[in-house]
Amino acid sequence: xxxxxxxxxxxxxxxxxxxxxxxxxxxxxxxxxxxxxxxxxxxxxxxxxxxxxxxxxxxxxxxxxxxxxxxxxxxxxxxxxxxxxxxxxxxxxxxxxxxxxxxxxxxxxxxxxxxxxxxxxxxxxxxxxxxxxxxxxxxxxxxxxxxxxxxxxxxxxxxxxxxxxxxxxxxxxxxxxxxxxxxxxxxxxxxxxxxxxxxxxxxxxxxxxxxxxxxxxxxxxxxxxxxxxxxxxxxxxxxxxxxxxxxxxxxxxxxxxxxxxxxxxxxxxxxxxxxxxxxxxxxxxxxxxxxxxxxxxxxxxxxxxxxxxxxxxxxxxxxxxxxxxxxxxxxxxxxxxxxxxxxxxxxxxxxxxxxxxxxxxxxxxxxxxxxxxxxxxxxxxxxxxxxxxxxxxxxxxxxxxxxxxxxxxxxxxxxxxxxxxxxxxxxxxxxxxxxxxxxxxxxxx
Numbered sequence: 228x229x230x231x232x233x234x235x236x237x238x239x240x241x242x243x244x245x246x247x248x249x250x251x252x253x254x255x256x257x258x259x260x261x262x263x264x265x266x267x268x269x270x271x272x273x274x275x276x277x278x279x280x281x282x283x284x285x286x287x288x289x290x291x292x293x294x295x296x297x298x299x300x301x302x303x304x305x306x307x308x309x310x311x312x313x314x315x316x317x318x319x320x321x322x323x324x325x326x327x328x329x330x331x332x333x334x335x336x337x338x339x340x341x342x343x344x345x346x347x348x349x350x351x352x353x354x355x356x357x358x359x360x361x362x363x364x365x366x367x368x369x370x371x372x373x374x375x376x377x378x379x380x381x382x383x384x385x386x387x388x389x390x391x392x393x394x395x396x397x398x399x400x401x402x403x404x405x406x407x408x409x410x411x412x413x414x415x416x417x418x419x420x421x422x423x424x425x426x427x428x429x430x431x432x433x434x435x436x437x438x439x440x441x442x443x444x445x446x447x448x449x450x451x452x453x454x455x456x457x458x459x460x461x462x463x464x465x466x467x468x469x470x471x472x473x474x475x476x477x478x479x480x481x482x483x484x485x486x487x488x489x490x491x492x493x494x495x496x497x498x499x500x501x502x503x504x505x506x507x508x509x510x511x512x513x514x515x516x517x518x519x520x521x522x523x524x525x526x527x528x529x530x531x532x533x534x535x536x537x538x539x540x541x542x543x544x545x546x547x548x549x550x551x552x553x554x555x556x557x558x559x560x561x562x563x564x565x566x567x568x569x570x571x572x573x574x575x576x577x578x579x580x581x582x583x584x585x586x587x588x589x590x591x592x593x594x595x596x597x598x599x600x601x602x603x604x605x606x607x608x609x610x611x612x613x614x615x616x617x618x619x620x621x622x623x624x625x626x627x628x629x630x631x632x633x634x635x636x637x638x639x640x641x642x643x644x645x646x647x648x649x650x651x652x653x654x655x656x657x658x659x660x661x662x663x664x665x666x667x668x669x670x671x672x
Contacts, residue, residue: 233557255441271302271303271304271527272302272303272304272504273303273304273305274303274305274306274326274496274500275305275306275308275324275325275327276289276293276306276308276325276326276327276328276494277310277315277317277324277328277331278309278316278329279310279311279313279315279316279325279329279331280312280313281311281375281376284429285329285492286307286309288346288525288526289305289307289329290307291519291522291523292305292353292512293305293306293307295515295519296511296512299514301503301508301511301512301515302504302508302592303504303507303508305327308324308325310575312376312378312379313330313331313334313335313379314334314335314348314379315426316328316329316335317330317331317335317337319338319435320335320495321336321338321350322625326496326497327343327495327496327497328340328495328498329346329493329494330492330493331349331379331490331491331493332463332490332491332492332493333382333383333461333463333464333490334379334382337495337540339497339498340493340495340496340540341496341497341498341540341541341542341543341544341546342464342493342494342495342510342533342538342540342542343493343494343496343505343508343509343532343542343543343546344493344494344512344513344529344530344531344532344546345491345494345528345529345530345531345532346492346493346528346529347425347491347492347496347525347526347528348425348467348490348491348492348528349423349424349425349427349489349490349491349492350423350424350425350467350469350488350489351383351422351487351488351490352420352421352422352423352424352434352448352487353372353420353421353448353451353487354419354421354422354446354448355418355419355420355447355449356412356418356419356441356446356447357438357445357446358444359418359419359447361418361419361447361449362389362395363450363452364387364449364450364451364452365396366389366449367393367418367419367449368396368397369396369398370398370399370418370419371398371400371401372398372399372400372401372418372419372420372421373401373402373403373408373411373412373417373418374401374403374421375404375408375415375420375421375422376402376422377402378401378402379423380421382463383396383421383423383490384400384421386457386461386464387451388400390453390456392456401416401417403417407418408437409437409438412438420437423490425525425527425528426469426473426522427524427525431473434446434474435474435475440475445474445475445478445480448469448480448481448485450486451487452486454467455486457488458488463490464488464490465485465488465489466487466488466489467484467486467487467489468484468486468487468554469481469484469485470484471483471484476625481564486538490598491532493532493664494541495540495543496546497510497672498543500543500545501581502544502545502548505543505544505545506545506548506549507545509545509549510549513529513549516529518579531546532546534547534550545612556610599622600626600649600650601649603619603622603623604652604653605620606619607653607656607657607660608637608656610664611664613661616657616660616661616664619653619657620657623650623653627646
C-alpha cells in the first residue's frame with residue numbers, strides 16, 4: 228500500500244524535454260504548412276501570349292512588357308509565342324494554343340476573345356505619289372493600288388471595294404512587300420499605296436522614305452470620306468481624322484485634316500480566365516506600360532477598351548473590375564468565409580459531440596473506481612474465509628494499478644490522497660476481519 232503515494236510520479240508521463248520537443252516540432256510543421264500555403268497562393272501564374280507583326284516590332288514590345296512584369300514581381304507572367312502576324316496570332320488564340328493574344332480588330336476569329344487592353348491603333352493611309360492627279364477615291368478608276376500586308380488587310384480592301392464600288396471602277400489591289408514599294412511606284416506598277424499602321428514617328432518616317440519629297444512636292448493622302456458610314460456597318464473600324472501636318476510640318480502635309488479608317492490592336496484573353504487574375508494582370512501591365520513609355524513611345528496609344536455592354540469586343544470581366552474600380556481585395560472576397568467558418572466549425576463540433584454522446588448513451592456505464600473500493604467494504608465485513616480476504620486484496624491491487632495507468636485527463640482518475648484514504652480504510656477492515664475470523668479458532672483451542 229506504500230506505493231499509493233507514488234501513483235502520480237510513477238504514472239505514464241512523457242519527460243518534459245520530450246514534450247517540449249514535440250511542441251516545437253508541431254509548431255515547426257504548422258509554420259511550414261502555413262508558409263507553403265502562402266507561397267502556393269501568391270505563386271506567379273504564367274500565361275502564353277501569341278503576338279506577331281510583319282516588321283517584328285510587336286513581339287519586341289510585348290517581350291519588354293513581359294520583362295517588366297517579371298521585374299515588378301507581378302502575379303501574372305507572360306510567355307511570348309511569336310507568330311508571323313495578326314492572322315496567325317488570332318488562329319493560335321482561337322484554337323486554344325495560347326491564353327492571350329495581340330490581335331487586330333478586323334482580322335481572324337475573335338468570337339472567344341475578350342478585350343483586356345488596347346495596345347495601339349492603326350490608321351488606314353491611302354497615299355498617292357507626289358504629282359499624282361489622284362485626290363479622292365473616284366480618281367482611282369482603272370488604277371492598281373499596292374497593299375502592304377495584303378493578307379492582313381484583306382478585310383479593309385473588301386470594305387473599301389464594297390463602299391465605293393471599286394470593282395465596277397476596275398480598281399485592282401495588289402499585295403506588295405515593303406521593300407518593293409518605291410520601285411513599284413517609280414515604274415508605275417502601282418499608282419497608289421494602302422498601308423494600315425500606327426501613327427508613330429517610326430512608321431511615319433518609313434512612309435516619308437517611300438516618296439521623294441521637297442518643299443514643292445509631297446505625297447497625297449486620299450481621304451476615305453465614307454469612313455463614318457463604313458464604321459457603322461463594320462464595327463471593327465472607327466472614323467478617324469489624320470491631323471494636319473502629320474507627314475510634314477512646313478509646309479504642312481496634309482494641309483488639312485484627312486478622314487480615314489482606324490482599327491485597334493487588342494490584347495485579348497479567354498473568357499475562362501479567372502476574373503481576379505485578369506484584374507491583377509491588367510493593373511500590372513498598366514504599371515509596366517508607364518515604366519516603358521519613354522523607351523517605347525508607341526505605348527502612348529495604350530488605353531482601356533470600350534467597357535460598354537454593346538462594345539465590338541466585350542471587355543473581360545476581370546479587366547472591367549480594374550477599369551471600374553471594383554476590384555475586390557482578399558478580405559473583401561473572403562471576409563464572410565473567415566467570419567463564418569469558425570462559427571460553422573464550432574456548431575459542427577457541438578453536433579458531433581452530441582451525436583457521440585447519444586450513440587454512447589446505451590453503453591453500460593463503468594462503476595467509478597472509488598465506488599468499487601467502497602463496495603469491497605461490504606464484502607470484507609461478510610467474508611467467511613481467509614481466501615475471500617486474499618481475493619479482495621487482489622481486487623484492490625488491480626483497481627489501484629488501473630488508476631495509476633489512467634491519463635490525467637480521465638474523468639474517473641482519482642488523486643493519490645483519495646486512494647490512500649480508501650485503501651487504508653479497506654486495509655483496516657481486512658485486518659479487523661482477519662482478527663474476527665481468527666478469534667473463534669483461538670477460543671476453541
